[in-house]
Amino acid sequence: MSKEINKFKCGEKNGYWEEYFSNSSILRCRGHYSMGVKCGYWEFFHKNGKIKLKGNYSHLGRRKGYWRTYDKNGELMVDAQYNNRGNYDGVYREYDKGLIITENIHTFKEKNQKLISIKGVGKYPR
Numbered sequence: 001m002s003k004e005i006n007k008f009k010c011g012e013k014n015g016y017w018e019e020y021f022s023n024s025s026i027l028r029c030r031g032h033y034s035m036g037v038k039c040g041y042w043e044f045f046h047k048n049g050k051i052k053l054k055g056n057y058s059h060l061g062r063r064k065g066y067w068r069t070y071d072k073n074g075e076l077m078v079d080a081q082y083n084n085r086g087n088y089d090g091v092y093r094e095y096d097k098g099l100i101i102t103e104n105i106h107t108f109k110e111k112n113q114k115l116i117s118i119k120g121v122g123k124y125p126r
Contacts, residue, residue: 004107009035012035014034017030017032018030034059037060038061042054052069058086062085062086064083066081077095078096092106
């Protein structure tokens with residue numbers, strides 16, 4: 001059974017979807033849509049085919065949970081945690097050559113919808 005891809009429902013993207021770079025067979029991104037909204041797990045790629053970004057979207061199309069960003073060589077650059085509203089909320093780390101160069105804890109106060117604290121900066125082995 002083959003997987004159905006790039007389908008529309010009521011004029012909206014729906015189900016599993018793959019997109020390619022212009023005039024190329026190189027995958028740009030893949031994931032699921034629900035009535036035109038990105039949801040669930042998604043992956044985005046560099047033009048060389050290596051992973052660029054991966055993480056989950058909420059049913060509202062907002063980033064949620066852990067997201068990871070990679071450079072063109074496949075090295076981890078950033079991992080960040082998001083709440084269901086798509087805001088940083090939790091651990092945020094930046095890497096350079098396998099070392100954590102920045103590590104912050106973001107606490108997001110939902111009521112006022114603003115960042116209320118950022119703690120920690122440093123350089124650590126991964």
